Amino acid sequence: MPGATVDPVGPNRHSAWVEHAIAALADAGYQRGGARLAVIELLARQGCAMTAIEIDDRLRATDQGIGRASVYRTLEQLEELKLVHRLEMGRGMASYERIEPSGEHHHHVVCEKCGRVEPFEDPGLERAIGRLQGRVGFEVSEHEVVLRGRCPRCA
Amino acid sequence: MPGATVDPVGPNRHSAWVEHAIAALADAGYQRGGARLAVIELLARQGCAMTAIEIDDRLRATDQGIGRASVYRTLEQLEELKLVHRLEMGRGMASYERIEPSGEHHHHVVCEKCGRVEPFEDPGLERAIGRLQGRVGFEVSEHEVVLRGRCPRCA
DNA sequence: CGCTGGAATGAGAACAAGTCTCATTCTCTT
DNA sequence: AAGAGAATGAGACTTGTTCTCATTCCAGCG
Numbered sequence: 001m002p003g004a005t006v007d008p009v010g011p012n013r014h015s016a017w018v019e020h021a022i023a024a025l026a027d028a029g030y031q032r033g034g035a036r037l038a039v040i041e042l043l044a045r046q047g048c049a050m051t052a053i054e055i056d057d058r059l060r061a062t063d064q065g066i067g068r069a070s071v072y073r074t075l076e077q078l079e080e081l082k083l084v085h086r087l088e089m090g091r092g093m094a095s096y097e098r099i100e101p102s103g104e105h106h107h108h109v110v111c112e113k114c115g116r117v118e119p120f121e122d123p124g125l126e127r128a129i130g131r132l133q134g135r136v137g138f139e140v141s142e143h144e145v146v147l148r149g150r151c152p153r154c155a
Numbered sequence: 156m157p158g159a160t161v162d163p164v165g166p167n168r169h170s171a172w173v174e175h176a177i178a179a180l181a182d183a184g185y186q187r188g189g190a191r192l193a194v195i196e197l198l199a200r201q202g203c204a205m206t207a208i209e210i211d212d213r214l215r216a217t218d219q220g221i222g223r224a225s226v227y228r229t230l231e232q233l234e235e236l237k238l239v240h241r242l243e244m245g246r247g248m249a250s251y252e253r254i255e256p257s258g259e260h261h262h263h264v265v266c267e268k269c270g271r272v273e274p275f276e277d278p279g280l281e282r283a284i285g286r287l288q289g290r291v292g293f294e295v296s297e298h299e300v301v302l303r304g305r306c307p308r309c310a
Numbered sequence: 311c312g313c314t315g316g317a318a319t320g321a322g323a324a325c326a327a328g329t330c331t332c333a334t335t336c337t338c339t340t
Numbered sequence: 341a342a343g344a345g346a347a348t349g350a351g352a353c354t355t356g357t358t359c360t361c362a363t364t365c366c367a368g369c370g
Contacts, residue, residue, distance in 0.1 A: 030318090033318045070318075088244075124287070136302060140264065141305070150294040187337070188336075189348085224348075248326085
């Protein structure tokens with residue numbers, strides 16, 4: 001790949017996750033398909049959670065014209081394989097964001113007035129949750145923290 | 156009330172919250188009503204979150220036969236007045252639980268297999284979240300932590 | 311290559327949770 | 341006891357999601 005060493009961080013900076021997802025799907029016995037790939041590539045480009053509706057709308061608008069069923073089906077498969085995280089932060093609709101294989105992740109603050117969502121991360125919080133794992137009777141595999149309040153604009 | 160000093164802790168142990176809720180509603184200018192009271196009394200008896208559907212089903216089964224609209228309307232009002240907490244832990248449906256005026260509260264572990272929900276509390280976690288408040292740009296008024304995994308039975 | 315069997319896809323129907331409307335009933339004040 | 345306005349409930353409606361099934365696509369095989 002001559003000349004390909006320039007600008008490793010760009011619009012495709014998360015292509016590693018695309019590869020990862022494709023490999024995981026292949027391992028799980030799935031065949032390739034255009035709709036699924038489109039969902040994966042869209043999620044790869046997002047910095048934070050995106051609602052199922054947004055994903056669906058965006059992909060429907062594409063010249064490919066991806067169907068609703070394919071979008072939801074793909075999201076379900078990706079969730080099953082722990083490639084994406086399903087979140088319910090709003091009024092009864094799900095959002096999705098990719099799971100980094102590194103384990104790196106963030107949580108969310110939601111404005112209860114305008115619905116704006118922002119990510120944040122905090123090692124102290126992660127530590128507190130880590131310490132908790134043994135104490136609850138469950139075998140915990142993931143966690144989710146949502147803070148609610150007013151964003152600077154709405155406060 | 157002669158003889159009423161026996162057994163202060165019983166099925167009505169949370170009647171203080173009922174009073175609190177009634178007072179708050181009156182302060183907010185609401186009139187009394189049977190449907191609303193029934194919702195309040197049902198929530199007062201629960202130890203943990205209950206889905207809107209369950210609440211509705213239970214109250215519909217009553218000889219009072221409370222309507223769906225009243226149930227949802229009441230839940231919305233109670234949420235607005237910070238008398239109950241709305242949670243979304245499952246597949247797209249809301250649960251509600253009362254907010255103690257003392258600020259005492261718990262969080263939840265959900266079994267991703269069977270859907271069982273259990274409460275837990277942890278001061279360390281609360282401290283970590285408390286420390287966080289200033290750092291996110293929002294004016295945080297509440298928070299919610301959900302752990303997911305396998306319950307002992309499903310593990 | 312072109313076939314073929316099973317997987318992936320998309321249009322639209324079906325479903326479930328929640329919301330809205332509006333006629334009736336109830337509360338509270340006078 | 342009456343009137344004004346709030347609370348209620350039946351049922352229509354909306355919205356996000358899931359299901360169905362006929363069609364299209366992919367991948368191994370001759």
